[in-house]
Structures are given as C-alpha cells and as structure tokens.
Amino acid sequence: MSLLHPYFIIAIIYMLVFSYQEVFHGKVEKKWLWVLGVYLMIVAGLRDNVGPDFGSYRAMYTYSDTKDYLSIFLKALTLDGPQPMEIEWLYVxxxxxxxxxxxxxxYILTFVIAILAIYCKVEYTEENTFYPFTFMLFIFIPGFFIGESGQIRQNLGSFIAYFGIRFIKERKLWAYLLCIYLAGGIHNVCYIFLPMYWLVRIPLNKAVMLIMILGSVILSPFEVYRSFGSLMNSIAADNTLTIGFNGYVEESVERINGAIGIPEVMMAILTFFLxxxxxxxxxxxxxxEYHRAYVVIGICFYFIFRTNPIFSSRLAGAFIGFAYIIIPNAMYVVKPATKTAIYSFIIALTIFNFVVFSSFKNIIGGRFTFDLYKNHILP
Incomplete structure (x- = not known):
C-alpha cells in the first residue's frame, strides 16, 4: 500500500469538513466550492509528469502542431481536409x-484543460445536488485520478456534456446541441449524450427499469455490441489510453472472465439506490427523472459492454460519472436517521476506495505518491 501525496489528502480533508457541514448544518456558500475548484485546477493542471496517460497526451501535443488550420476547420464541419485528423478537431x-x-x-495545456473541466464540474455539481462537497468527495477516488489527472480529453468532454443538462432543463435545444458539438470535438464518445435531450422525457417506472437492467445483465455474455461493428470501434478507438484507465482499477481480467469485481458492486449499489x-x-x-435516465442507461451500458474493457470504461463510464449523483441526493428526501445512515455509507465507501486505490500499482505508475508527485508551482 502506498500513500497519496499530501496535496490529495488536503483536498480530501477539505471536502470532508464541508461535506459534514452541508449535510448536517445547512448549505455551504458556493465560494468555498470554488476554492476547492481552483486548488484542484492547480494540482491536476500543473502536475509534472504525473498520470499514466501523461506521455500519451504529451505526444498528442506535438502531433497537433503537424496539422494545418484548414484541415482542422474542415474536420469541424465533418469534411475531409488535406491532412487526415486522427484526433478530434477541437482538442487539436x-x-x-x-x-x-x-x-x-x-503543462500549460494540461492547466487549460483542467480549468475548463473543473469549471464545468463545479457548475454541474452545484446545480444538480444539495450536497456538492459530498458528491465531489464521493467521486474523488478514483475519478479525479482517472479524469482530471488521467484521461483529460474524455473527462473534459464529459463534463461539457454534463454542463449541458441545464439546457435540457430549460428546453433550449440549440444550446444543448452546441454543448454536445463542443464536447464531441474534444472526444467523440460524448456524441452518445446527444439523444438525452429527448430520452430524459420518456417516462420510466420500476418495472421498465428492472426489465432494462436485467435484460442488459442477461445480454452481457453475448457481446451484442459487436453487431454495431465499426461504429463502436470509432467511438472508443483510443485504446492506448484505456490501458492507462485499466491500470487504475485492475479489473480487466476479472471482467473478461465473468467474475464480480468492484465495478459490478458499484452497479449493484447504484441499482439499490435507484x-x-x-x-x-x-x-x-x-x-x-432526468438523472434517473442517465443512471439506467449507464448501468445498462456497463453490462452490455462488460466483456470489453475499452467500451465498458469509455461508453459506460461517460454515463456512470453522472449516475453517482443520485446517491448523495437520496439524503435530501429521507428522514434524519436514514440520512445519517446514507452519509455514513458514503464516507465508508470513500475510505474503502482510498484504501483500495492506494493498494493498486498505478498509484505508483501514475506518480501520485508522496515521493513521486511533482508540480510546476507547488513545492
């Protein structure tokens, strides 16, 4: 077991203090959430050779300079330019x-990407839960290391798409389409959020949800996603970075062999709360009801794509990040005793994730430990 760098421990303690405050003593002013956001922008954005995907993104940075502006512009219009574009146009x-x-x-690129991602994350969190610090704490491990400090493209694209839920609520179609267009320009997996503008309006009940989830579990061994062929491959083609993701959770072998691991337990927890x-x-x-639609699709996607570590991490993961918000939100609708029980469960699960993540090899490979983490401005 390795110890996370104190910069991460400080963030966890900060979130824990304000989490307790907001759950049991009333809402905390948004400025304190922004203090956390700015701190995380620095820790993630100005990291120095930290994260197992760091080298891949640095190579993309050099690669982007080989592309001309005309090719980028035409790719933004879904047209072919003089040069092939293997990476999404807006990121390039x-x-x-x-x-x-x-x-x-x-490191200026990683800082800019961190600023954009965490801005969208803070706004989305503040708008969609009464317990933003609790939610941020709950998803911090391994989310922050996989996302803001790892797969920065999908993380930024996903939070732009999450940010766009405000336009679903306001029924502003063109604003939502713009969000998805920009998110897809960062990572094409985000185009799977496009139908959500309409899907969230479809009524669901427990019977329908049960049929959908059980159906997905039954279909899991049959790899039905293969029938979509090249479409699925194009959405999740960035498999070199998925190797980095799997290093965080070490679930690839268990998933392929059909065993039950941490992801399956988390799907069971989400289903229970749902x-x-x-x-x-x-x-x-x-x-x-809007959040519920994302949860159901996320769970179904996970089991449908479960045998494929690329699809289950990219396609399902895009929805699962959204889905976890229903767990802290449940505290808002229950009696005080149940609220305390749910909060205790969230803290226990956070501690469990901390211990498990600290035991995985990628905490060292990702250079997140006390002796390996470096930052360009922090001592």
Missing part, C-alpha cells in the same frame, strides 16, 4: 493555438 485546435501563438510548454428511493426522489427532488 486548442493544442495548436497554445503551441503556435503562445509557444506554451505542455429502486429504493425512486418514489421519494420523484416527489421531492427537482428533475430527478
């Missing part, structure tokens, strides 16, 4: 601007 454009105009070192608190959430939590 950001890279190229930083290189050509500012001659910026690579069915146990569904009625109360519909009565008391605004737009709960």
């Amino acid at each position: 454009f950001i890279n190229k601007i930083l290189l050509n105009i500012f001659n910026a070192p690579f 069915f146990t608190f569904d009625t109360k959430m519909k009565e008391r939590f605004p737009y709960y």
